[in-house]
Amino acid sequence: MKKTLLPLLLAALILAHGTASGWGFFGHRTITQIAVYELPATMQGFYFRHMAEIVRLSTAPDERRNDDPTEAPKHYIDMDHYSESNPFAKMPRQYDEAVAKFSADTLKKYGTVPWVILEMKNSLTEAFRQRDTMNIVKYSAELSHYVGDSFVPLHTTINYDGQLTDQKGLHSLWESQLPEKYINDYNLTAENARYIKDPQAAIWTTLQSSYGFLGETFDRASKIEKVMKPDVRFTFSHRYGKTTRRYSDAFAAEYEKEVGGMVDNRIKEATTMVSSLWLTAWQDAGKPDLGGMMTPNKPTKEEKEKLNTEFLAWKKNTLAQDQLLLAQQKVKKVEAVDEIKSAKDMTEPAAEAEDSPAPAAPAPAATTKPTAPLDKLKVKTKTKAGSEKTKQKAGSLEW
Numbered sequence: 573m574k575k576t577l578l579p580l581l582l583a584a585l586i587l588a589h590g591t592a593s594g595w596g597f598f599g600h601r602t603i604t605q606i607a608v609y610e611l612p613a614t615m616q617g618f619y620f621r622h623m624a625e626i627v628r629l630s631t632a633p634d635e636r637r638n639d640d641p642t643e644a645p646k647h648y649i650d651m652d653h654y655s656e657s658n659p660f661a662k663m664p665r666q667y668d669e670a671v672a673k674f675s676a677d678t679l680k681k682y683g684t685v686p687w688v689i690l691e692m693k694n695s696l697t698e699a700f701r702q703r704d705t706m707n708i709v710k711y712s713a714e715l716s717h718y719v720g721d722s723f724v725p726l727h728t729t730i731n732y733d734g735q736l737t738d739q740k741g742l743h744s745l746w747e748s749q750l751p752e753k754y755i756n757d758y759n760l761t762a763e764n765a766r767y768i769k770d771p772q773a774a775i776w777t778t779l780q781s782s783y784g785f786l787g788e789t790f791d792r793a794s795k796i797e798k799v800m801k802p803d804v805r806f807t808f809s810h811r812y813g814k815t816t817r818r819y820s821d822a823f824a825a826e827y828e829k830e831v832g833g834m835v836d837n838r839i840k841e842a843t844t845m846v847s848s849l850w851l852t853a854w855q856d857a858g859k860p861d862l863g864g865m866m867t868p869n870k871p872t873k874e875e876k877e878k879l880n881t882e883f884l885a886w887k888k889n890t891l892a893q894d895q896l897l898l899a900q901q902k903v904k905k906v907e908a909v910d911e912i913k914s915a916k917d918m919t920e921p922a923a924e925a926e927d928s929p930a931p932a933a934p935a936p937a938a939t940t941k942p943t944a945p946l947d948k949l950k951v952k953t954k955t956k957a958g959s960e961k962t963k964q965k966a967g968s969l970e971w
């Protein structure tokens with residue numbers, strides 16, 4: 573291989589890992605960037621000056637998942653583990669009460685994202701109180717990440733990758749493939765930041781609405797499966813002797829027609845929640861003067877012009893077309909490497925090959941996702957008419 577390809581390849585690998593969890597780099601970074609445009613002027617200068625860094629760090633929680641075994645459960649909460657019907661009525665909102673009811677171990681196993689968001693919000697408030705620029709940047713980014721995750725329906729279920737309904741790969745299709753491919757069609761103009769009186773309640777409302785989208789997330793894919801043959805549903809990539817399966821562009825195109833509006837909606841809502849929690853943390857800290865934390869303490873002429881260009885593009889919803897999303901620079905590199913459109917040989921690829929992280933970074937820690945006994949698991953696919961239980965197929969529960 574030519575030497576010049578190496579950085580490209582590495583970028584592709586890093587991204588491939590990132591896209592297996594959360595919104596993917598593209599989604600998280602786009603959400604974080606847009607949240608900056610939704611801030612009031614009193615905060616926007618500071619956030620715009622640090623925007624590149626905050627955007628970049630918004631994917632740090634996914635980047636450390638392989639190294640930190642405590643990280644993975646912070647990104648989701650498998651609500652249907654607690655009950656198949658209205659689990660939100662059974663789950664105490666307060667962490668201590670939830671621990672008393674279900675045990676800390678159980679919460680850890682099935683995910684803690686709502687409490688992690690609160691923790692990050694409180695850390696950000698403290699950083700504002702301390703006027704600690706580094707921590708403001710860090711916790712703004714972290715908060716954005718976990719908030720973003722809470723808007724993804726598949727982060728609220730044990731069937732988080734469609735693995736229990738023979739739809740493995742749905743996770744990255746929904747949260748990475750679709751936004752990366754169809755961002756130009758999405759409307760990214762969203763509401764401005766507003767103060768949130770009760771962040772805990774707001775986070776649970778978010779999770780409940782994400783959970784409410786699950787039925788459609790699975791059912792719309794099933795609808796396409798009924799008319800699209802297995803051998804055109806998937807694309808197989810061979811890298812370093814490993815085969816990875818993902819949904820094909822043809823499937824993605826059909827799925828986009830079915831759920832693209834939902835994906836767009838979740839991105840938009842996420843941006844407003846992120847900016848609102850930033851604003852709330854700042855206000856709860858007594859509205860410290862952010863200009864005093866900047867040198868120079870006002871936006872420069874260049875910054876103003878740049879912000880103005882981006883802000884207008886955001887308002888006109890041309891950020892993506894104008895290539896002004898910071899995430900777009902990365903995504904171009906991911907178009908990878910030696911992908912082949914395959915066919916017959918692999919309608920049922922080996923489970924272990926799916927979603928594998930790059931061989932250079934084997935990921936024992938990435939399997940901290942609960943591996944409940946498969947023969948006992950049931951997952952329901954909710955439909956408007958009611959809920960239909962599907963016995964899932966045994967498959968890899970690798971995250």
Ligand SMILES: [Zn+2]
Nearest residue numbers: 593594647721
């Ligand atoms: Zn995540």
